[in-house]
Amino acid sequence: GENVEQHPSTLSVQEGDSAVIKCTYSDSASNYFPWYKQELGKGPQLIIDIRSNVGEKKDQRIAVTLNKTAKHFSLHITETQPEDSAVYFCAASSLTSGTYKYIFGTGTRLKVLA
């Protein structure tokens, strides 16, 4: 089955700097890659996603890149702000046994230092 690895597990950056979180996946059939942000005590919320027919997608300060050949994708946050501090999860999704299932990475705790 699918396996998703995520690095780093914790990341501290100064406000205004960029943050990069990387994920690798194992199942070449995975074709949808969402990124979620989870604030303390809450459920994860989608911040950006990318499909396998696209190499890069950007939404304001957030961008995601996908390298299908290498089976890795990354989240880039520019001009970080204190409110970006949260846990970020990547996921890979593919059709398995007739349904789509997410497999999540283990999460990255991002701290933006003011």
Next chain:
Amino acid sequence: SQTIHQWPATLVQPVGSPLSLECTVEGTSNPNLYWYRQAAGRGLQLLFYSVGIGQISSEVPQNLSASRPQDRQFILSSKKLLLSDSGFYLCAWRLGRANTEAFFGQGTRLTVV
């Protein structure tokens, strides 16, 4: 618009007691439903998923079970809780037959004492 409700928000239960967590979705039909568990400092582990009423698939063997008595209702249960069942439980839904975004509830913090 679609919304997902999950309750209770927090729960403290003694070892050996039963468990019932409920999740309901509004504003959509025939969603795919999921239960995840998040242990402290760890990622999201898929426990169960359902593509329709009465259809439950289990991802990992454990002390828990799930049921879907109605199209938009998903229940996580246990007959006898273990200490290791403590964690943050999340319910989620996605459009059926679509590889798209999943929407999560606010979670239930379960502490087994």
